[in-house]
Amino acid sequence: MEGKRILDRINGPQDLRKLSMLELQVLSDEIRHEIIEVVSKNGGHLAPNLGVVELAIAVHYVFKSPEDRIVWDVGHQSYAHKILTDRKALFSTIRTYGGISGFPKREESPHDAFGTGHSSTSISAALGISVAKSIKGCKRRAVAIIGDGSMTGGMAFEALNHAGDLGKDLIVILNDNEMSISPNVGALSSFLSRKLSSRMVMQLKKDVEQFMKAIPGVGSNIIQFLKKSEDSLIAFFTPGLLFQALKFHYIGPIKGHRIDLLIEAFQSAKEISGPVLVHVLTQKGKGYHPAESNPTHFHGVGPFKVETGESCSSSSCAPSYTSIFGNTIVKLAEKDPRVVAITAAMREGTGLDRFADLYPDRFFDVGIAEQHAVTFAAGLATEGFRPVVAIYSTFLQRAFDQIIHDVALQKLPVVFAMDRGGIVGEDGPTHHGAFDLSYLRHIPNMVLMAPKDENELQHMVATALQYEGPIAFRYPRGNGLGVAIDEEFKILDIGKGELLKDGSDLVIFAIGATVYPALQASKMLEEKGIKAAVINSRFVKPLDVDLLMEWAKRTEAVLTVEENALQGGFGSAVLEMFEEQGFFPKRIKRLGLPDIFIPHGSQARLRQLVGIDAEGIARVAENLLQNTKIYGTVLRAVG
Numbered sequence: 001m002e003g004k005r006i007l008d009r010i011n012g013p014q015d016l017r018k019l020s021m022l023e024l025q026v027l028s029d030e031i032r033h034e035i036i037e038v039v040s041k042n043g044g045h046l047a048p049n050l051g052v053v054e055l056a057i058a059v060h061y062v063f064k065s066p067e068d069r070i071v072w073d074v075g076h077q078s079y080a081h082k083i084l085t086d087r088k089a090l091f092s093t094i095r096t097y098g099g100i101s102g103f104p105k106r107e108e109s110p111h112d113a114f115g116t117g118h119s120s121t122s123i124s125a126a127l128g129i130s131v132a133k134s135i136k137g138c139k140r141r142a143v144a145i146i147g148d149g150s151m152t153g154g155m156a157f158e159a160l161n162h163a164g165d166l167g168k169d170l171i172v173i174l175n176d177n178e179m180s181i182s183p184n185v186g187a188l189s190s191f192l193s194r195k196l197s198s199r200m201v202m203q204l205k206k207d208v209e210q211f212m213k214a215i216p217g218v219g220s221n222i223i224q225f226l227k228k229s230e231d232s233l234i235a236f237f238t239p240g241l242l243f244q245a246l247k248f249h250y251i252g253p254i255k256g257h258r259i260d261l262l263i264e265a266f267q268s269a270k271e272i273s274g275p276v277l278v279h280v281l282t283q284k285g286k287g288y289h290p291a292e293s294n295p296t297h298f299h300g301v302g303p304f305k306v307e308t309g310e311s312c313s314s315s316s317c318a319p320s321y322t323s324i325f326g327n328t329i330v331k332l333a334e335k336d337p338r339v340v341a342i343t344a345a346m347r348e349g350t351g352l353d354r355f356a357d358l359y360p361d362r363f364f365d366v367g368i369a370e371q372h373a374v375t376f377a378a379g380l381a382t383e384g385f386r387p388v389v390a391i392y393s394t395f396l397q398r399a400f401d402q403i404i405h406d407v408a409l410q411k412l413p414v415v416f417a418m419d420r421g422g423i424v425g426e427d428g429p430t431h432h433g434a435f436d437l438s439y440l441r442h443i444p445n446m447v448l449m450a451p452k453d454e455n456e457l458q459h460m461v462a463t464a465l466q467y468e469g470p471i472a473f474r475y476p477r478g479n480g481l482g483v484a485i486d487e488e489f490k491i492l493d494i495g496k497g498e499l500l501k502d503g504s505d506l507v508i509f510a511i512g513a514t515v516y517p518a519l520q521a522s523k524m525l526e527e528k529g530i531k532a533a534v535i536n537s538r539f540v541k542p543l544d545v546d547l548l549m550e551w552a553k554r555t556e557a558v559l560t561v562e563e564n565a566l567q568g569g570f571g572s573a574v575l576e577m578f579e580e581q582g583f584f585p586k587r588i589k590r591l592g593l594p595d596i597f598i599p600h601g602s603q604a605r606l607r608q609l610v611g612i613d614a615e616g617i618a619r620v621a622e623n624l625l626q627n628t629k630i631y632g633t634v635l636r637a638v639g
Contacts, residue, residue: 005030006019006023006026006027006030007027007030007031007034007083007088010027010083010084010088011086011088012084012085012086013060013061013064013065013084013085013111014064016057016060016061016084017061021259021260024057024061024259025054025259027057028053028054028057028257028259029287031053031056031057031080031083031084032050032053032286032287032288034083034091035049035050035053035079035080035083036050036288036306037306038091038092038094039079039301040303040304040305040306041092041303042092042094042095042096042303042426043095043300043301043302043303043426044079044094044095044102044300044301044426045076045077045079045102045299045300045301046285046288046291046298046299046300046301047284047285047291047295047296047298047299048076048077048147048177048284048299049076049077049078049079049080050284050285050286050287050288050291051077051175051177051256051282051283051284051285051286052077052080052145052175052256052282053080053286053287054256054257054258054259054262054282055145055173055175055256055262055280055282056078056080056081056084057080057084057259058259058262058263058266059081059143059145059173059262059266060081060084060085061259061263061266062263062266062267062270063141063143063266063270064140065085065111065113066110066111066113067140068140068141068142068143069113069114069126069129069133069140069141069142069143070111070113070143070145071104071113071114071116071122071125071126071129071142071143071144071145072104072116072122072145073116073119073120073121073122073123073144073145073146073147073150074103074116074117074118074119074122074147074150075102075103075104075115075116075117075430076102076103076299076300077145077147077175078103078104078112079091079094079102081104081111082094082100082109085109085111085112086109086111087100087108087109095426095427095428095600096426096600096601097599097600097601097602097605097606098601099600101428101600102426102427102428102600103115103116103117103427103428103430104116113125113129113142114126114129115430116430117427117428117429117430117431118394118395118398118430119147119149119150119153119368120146120150120151120152120153120154120155120156120368121155122144122145122146122150122156123144123146123156123159123160123163123170123172124155124156124158124159124162125144126142126143126144126170126172127142127144127159127162127163127166127168127170129142130142130168130169130170131166131168134168134169141169141171141270142169142170142171143171143172143173144170144171144172144173145173145175146172146173146174146175147174147175147176147177148174148175148176148177149345149367149368150368151174152345152367152368152369153367153368153369154369154371154372160172160243160246160248161246163246163248163275164246164247164248164275165247166275167247167274167275168274168275169273169274169275170274170275170276171266171269171270171275171276171277171278172248172275172276172277172278173266173277173278173280174252174277174278174279174280175256175280175282176253176256176279176280176281176282177281177282177283177284177295240252240279243277243279247274247275248274248275248276248277249272249274249275249276249277250276250277250279251265251268251269251276251277251278251279252265252277252278252279252280252281253279253280253281254278254279254280254281255281256280256281256282256283257282257283257286262280265278265280266278284299285298288309289309290308290309291309294309296348297348300427317482318454318479318480318481318482319454319479319480320351320478320479320480321419321454321457321475321476321477321478321479321480322349322350322351322419322477323351324351324454324457324458324480324485325350325351325390325417325419325457325458325461325475326350326351326352326353326354326355327351327354327458328457328458328461328462328489329341329352329355329388329417329461330354330355330358330359331489332461332462332465332489333355333358333359333362336386336465337362338384338385338386339362339385339386339388339465340362340363340364340380340385340386340387340388341355341356341359341362341363341364341387341388341390342363342364342365342366342373342376342377342387342388342389342390343364343365343366343373343389343390343391344365344366344367344368344369344370344373344391344395345365345366345367345368346365346390346391346392346395347363347365349392349419350390350391350392350417350419351390351419352390364376370391370395370396370398370399371398371399371401371402373389373391373399374389374399374402374403374406374407374414375402375406377389377407377414378402378406378407378410378412378414381407381412381413381414382410382412386413386415386465387414387415388415388417388464388465389414389415389416389417390417390419391416391417391418391419392418392419392420392431392433393418393419393420393421393422393433393435393436393474394420394424394430394431394432394433394434396416396418396436397435397436397439400439403416403440403443403446403470404443407470408443408444408445408446408470409444409445411445411469411470412469412470413467413468413469413470413471414470414471415461415464415465415467415471415472416440416470416471416472416473417461417464417472417473417475418433418436418472418473418474418475419474419475419477420433420476420477421433421436421450421474421475421476421512421513421563421564422434422474422476422477422512422513422563422564423476423477423563423593423598423603423606423607423610424477424603425477425478425600425601425602425603425606426600426601426602427600428598428599428600428601429597429598429599429600432597432598433474434564434565434593434598435564435565436472436474436564437450437474437511437540437562437564437565437568437569437570438564438565438567438568438569438572439568440472440541441540441541441568441569441570441573442568443470445469445470446470446471446472446541447467447469447470447471447472447494447495447539447541447542448471448472448473448474448539448540448541449463449471449472449473449492449538449539449540450473450474450475450511450512450513450538450540451473451475451512451538452510452512452513452515452516452536452538453480453481453483453515453516454480454481454483454485455483455484455485455486456538457473457475457480458485458486458489459486459489459490459491459492460473460492461473461489462489462490462491463490463491463492463494466491467494474512475512475513476512476513476563477603478603481516492538494539494542495539495542495543495544496538496539496544496547497535497536497537497538497539497543497544497547497548498535498536498538498547499533499534499535499547499551500515500519500534500535500536501519501522501532501533501534502531502533503522503531503532503533503534503555504531504533504554504555505525505530505531505532505555505557505625506530506532506533506555506557506558506559506587506621506624506625507532507533507534507535507551507552507554507555507557507558507559508521508522508532508533508534508535508559508560508561508617508621509535509537509548509551509558509559509560509561509570509574510534510535510536510537510560510561510562511536511537511538511540511561511562511570512562512563513563514561514562514563514612514617515534515536517561517607517612517613517614517617518534518561518614518617519534520614520617520618521614521615521617521618521621522534522618524614524615524618525618525621525622528622530621530622530625532621533551533554533555535547535548535551537570540569540570540573541573543573543574543577545577545581548574548577549577549581549583552578552583552585553583555585556585556586556587557585557586557587557588557624557625558574558585558587558588558589559588559589559590559591559617559620559621559624560574560588560589560590560591560592561591561592561612561617562590562591562592562593562612563592563593563607563612564592564593565592565593565595566590566592566593566594566595567595569592570592571590571591571592572590574590575588575590587624587625587627589620589624591611591612591616591617591620592610592612593610593612594610598610
């Protein structure tokens with residue numbers, strides 16, 4: 001039917017091979033339009049996905065998924081892949097509760113060969129798949145698609161080194177757009193940028209080939225020698241030198257928005273035995289001017305107006321926790337030259353862009369290298385500096401050993417600012433900061449705290465920079481509560497909480513983002529004649545033993561609330577306190593994230609599902625006093 005989209009004829013990768021090159025190019029425009037329209041409504045990763053549309057088409061044209069295993073690094077570049085692999089009809093639901101994930105997910109489709117949400121893992125996973133196929137005698141290919149930003153992660157080079165040593169069939173596609181989330185930094189990024197245009201490389205190859213043919217009577221051995229010399233010459237002018245040193249056959253650089261050239265390169269890669277790296281040049285945000293002009297902003301974006309790229313107005317005019325942190329550290333750095341800030345490819349995401357502009361000599365973006373960031377900070381701390389390591393909670397997990405071995409064991413004054421602590425929303429289980437209270441609480445010498453609001457956050461930042469040892473604080477994604485911001489910073493007493501509301505029937509010990517919902521719950525309970533005291537615990541370690549024990553003994557009914565995994569978290573710390581004090585309340589209940597990976601959806605919806613919103617807290621408190629069973633409902637709803 002005239003006017004029908006080519007995309008409507010695509011029900012799987014096999015349908016791509018029925019199209020002409022012209023039709024494939026038209027299809028890429030249609031997919032871009034689809035991505036822009038859906039992301040403008042749902043939010044999501046726009047710029048990285050727009051940059052790999054032709055790449056995704058070419059990959060699925062040449063390789064036969066799911067028999068050929070395709071692994072997308074990080075996963076925020078997989079939207080076109082999802083559209084092409086049996087999820088076209090569901091794409092409008094992406095990142096919404098009950099809809100498809102914004103990242104590859106093995107449970108979602110056989111075409112998602114490996115689940116990815118954190119960077120630099122694809123080559124390791126694809127190599128494992130390749131070795132498994134070799135052991136089984138299977139000839140199908142394993143393909144890793146990795147961005148140049150992810151190549152700044154050490155794990156990627158560990159995998160490249162191992163792959164070169166094994167010599168197994170493996171295809172690595174390097175998507176080079178000179179960016180991760182923020183512009184790439186470091187010597188490796190500079191090296192990858194030292195490249196000729198595809199046209200120049202092809203002309204160089206042609207000139208060498210003509211030179212060889214022009215020499216009369218040359219034997220096959222000399223021709224082979226000259227051919228190797230040609231490859232070496234090209235490699236010298238391109239990043240191929242690095243990958244050839246790792247025993248990879250290097251192809252590229254290839255223009256990443258020319259489907260015909262991509263298909264040709266991928267078909268060539270299929271014919272080569274051993275590890276191959278195909279270097280593809282793309283533009284982040286391709287095809288949508290606002291995203292091309294500001295790819296950092298449109299890396300991950302909320303709903304926006306397609307016509308202008310302007311963000312849809314937020315329902316809250318309160319500043320974000322991230323901006324409060326960023327503004328606070330700038331003010332503190334102005335007074336204290338020892339303050340340095342470190343992040344892992346997340347300058348804007350962690351709110352450090354202003355700090356970086358004002359104090360460039362004291363700001364360090366280490367690339368996607370969380371382990372290095374922590375130990376680098378430890379080195380700075382040994383020389384008298386006050387390093388602040390600003391990393392999302394979910395990404396700090398990657399540096400767990402360094403936190404223990406390089407910071408806490410040596411009692412170094414390194415500050416860990418964990419953005420996105422708790423439920424992050426639509427990015428889902430790979431990005432929820434669900435475990436930081438648990439994985440940091442048990443480390444000796446560590447102090448751990450969480451603010452109830454944005455005003456308390458600034459005081460915790462100031463407190464952390466005065467503390468003589470390792471200290472961490474976590475704060476949620478999104479806007480603050482709109483509370484008044486104090487002009488002067490307060491240095492909090494380590495391990496001291498505060499009573500926010502008196503009550504005689506039970507006491508709610510809350511931490512961080514659950515404090516205000518606990519206060520709202522106490523008001524709901526009061527309407528039913530139940531008097532609930534509320535304590536802002538502030539500290540997970542050390543606990544305010546005197547305050548918590550006083551109120552536990554007064555009421556003998558205790559409810560702990562946290563936006564963290566229940567296992568080993570704040571509630572567990574309170575139970576351990578009771579055991580150490582030799583006292584147990586008559587009634588006690590812990591409320592937090594259940595022992596599952598929380599799915600994706602809006603923060604409000606997910607908090608309601610796990611029962612840590614005001615209504616859920618009030619319901620659990622009332623049931624606690626009535627000695628009724630409250631287990632199972634939340635788990636069934638989420639599971």
